[in-house]
Amino acid sequence: MTHTKQQDWLLYCRPGFEQDCAQEALRQAKQQRPIIGVEQAPIAADTGYVQIALNAQSLSYKDLIFARQLIRLEHSIEALPERDRLTPLLAAIAKLPQTFGALWLEVADTNDGKTVSAFTRRFQPLLETALREQGKLQDGVSEDGTQTESYKLNHLPRLHVFFPDKSSALIGTSDPYNSSSSLMGIHRQNMPAEAPSRSTLKLAEAIEVFMDKGEQSRLLRAGMTAIDLGAAPGGWSWQMVKRGIRVAAVDNGPMKGVLAKHPLVEHLRQDGFKFAPRKAVDWLICDMVEKPAKVADLMAAWFVAGWCKHAIFNLKLPMKQHLSAVDSALGAIRKKLDDDGINYRMSAKQLYHDREEITVFLTKTKG
Ligand SMILES: C[S@@+](CC[C@H](N)C(=O)[O-])C[C@H]1O[C@@H](n2cnc3c(N)ncnc32)[C@H](O)[C@@H]1O
Structure with missing residues (x-):
């Protein structure tokens, strides 16, 4: 050897x-x-x-x-x-x-x-x-x-x-x-005065890190639609509406500030794990605090059902064994999408604005 x-x-x-x-x-x-x-x-x-x-x-x-x-x-x-x-x-x-x-x-x-x-x-x-x-x-x-x-x-x-x-x-x-x-x-982001929570910085950073400028303007266009699971108080939804994207914000908690009465936001007080969209959307974004395996299953299910084309979501890490929790969550998504013959690109990073969590970008690609 x-x-x-x-x-x-x-x-x-x-x-x-x-x-x-x-x-x-x-x-x-x-x-x-x-x-x-x-x-x-x-x-x-x-x-x-x-x-x-x-x-x-x-x-x-x-x-x-x-x-x-x-x-x-x-x-x-x-x-x-x-x-x-x-x-x-x-x-x-x-x-x-x-x-x-x-x-x-x-x-x-x-x-x-x-x-x-x-x-x-x-x-x-x-x-x-x-x-x-x-x-x-x-x-x-x-x-x-x-x-x-x-x-x-x-x-x-x-x-x-x-x-x-x-x-x-x-x-x-x-x-x-x-x-x-x-x-x-470190991709530092400035806190926008209008956004209702600091969480907005995570999505702003994810967009910068996972997509180049061309992809950002192609995939995040005015007139598109998004579902935000675990949306309150609205920092992630704000990133979407500021780009002219219409959002259904799913959360039992209240939307705050400009997001409470925004013409592009529909607030739905429902359980994000049971919610099904009336019709397919461009984007799924999800920041619900739940076990990573459960969030991973939900994300894969949305892609298999054809309910969205792109997703950015957080996986909250357990106290210990971070890497094995991440491996099994991302592995489960890959398996479900592969079994279903879906072509996709998936990237994951622990962003600067992430704490005990990582952020994942998942997008359908042409075969
Ligand atoms: C970290 S906060 C989201 C912050 C949000 N992304 C922002 O930028 O303002 C998590 C949210 O998930 C919501 N949540 C947790 N479990 C949920 C569920 N099963 N269905 C809907 N929302 C849920 C909580 O009510 C809470 O508002």
């Missing part, structure tokens, strides 16, 4: 989900080649990141549910001198063969991380200028400081310098076609 070279990876995730994130990456690596005799270092809890050595030379970002970002780790520096962090960083970066399209200085999404971010903001222009002078960074700013056609450089790898604390750094690279396009892997 031959051992392949180990590759170190750096993954960002929601604090508390490091084990799930590592387990998923390890599983993906094992699918490529069974791992023989590789000892894994223990994964630290609540850090918001995972550092893992795998004998996989590539991983697929879009298939990792718990990873916010996927970085190929190249160097780690343990003791950065407080007086001059720049010199050792530049020396390590100089060893990398690539030219980069962007420099991202990042910290963990934790309270400790926040204390380091003031430093990274100050440090960013220093490192950027030095790297531009060395020709390592070509991020669309020309020598006279004006913006060039930066889109041409988007295909270049990104350089990440992650600071677990102010005295150590992890240096790595990401492929713009196989990673998150947001700093720290």
Whole structure:
């Protein structure tokens, strides 16, 4: 048996989900080649990141549910001198063969991380200028400081310098076609003043993460129809009506704010698990707090019945065994749709605005 070279990876995730994130990456690596005799270092809890050595030379970002970002780790520096962090960083970066399209200085999404971010903001222009002078960074700013056609450089790898604390750094690279396009892997959303709940941010983020701009304008058009199961107080429905989509909002609880009397909203006080639409709709959205297996069965049943073409829904995670709960819920959906001969695309992510839950996008595709 031959051992392949180990590759170190750096993954960002929601604090508390490091084990799930590592387990998923390890599983993906094992699918490529069974791992023989590789000892894994223990994964630290609540850090918001995972550092893992795998004998996989590539991983697929879009298939990792718990990873916010996927970085190929190249160097780690343990003791950065407080007086001059720049010199050792530049020396390590100089060893990398690539030219980069962007420099991202990042910290963990934790309270400790926040204390380091003031430093990274100050440090960013220093490192950027030095790297531009060395020709390592070509991020669309020309020598006279004006913006060039930066889109041409988007295909270049990104350089990440992650600071677990102010005295150590992890240096790595990401492929713009196989990673998150947001700093720290976080698609921040602004809270719309009119939306009745912060939950609205989850659906706004899901739309950004799962659909490219073309798909967003094709699949979310004025005049379309949607059912929102577990709609109250109305944050998800608001995302639909703001795009001119008519919504039947199913919930025994009250719709609030502008959603309480919106011309595009019909509020139905019914049980979302028993509800059947009068006619098929374009969209099913669902944020009911229920066991993931039960929600998965319901989503599959809607697609098998032909009641909707696209769905975005949340699966609330149990206290333990997150990954196996997710596997069995998504597996059950795949089985039902496959048995029924339905062609579909399904993507799942733990979004930044998700808590103990993941979000799933399911859409019918042409055969
Ligand atoms: C997390 S909240 C939904 C928040 C909503 N997505 C928003 O953006 O404002 C969950 C909702 O699901 C509703 N719910 C739970 N079980 C339900 C059921 N069986 N039928 C209908 N609604 C249900 C609850 O009443 C609650 O309003």
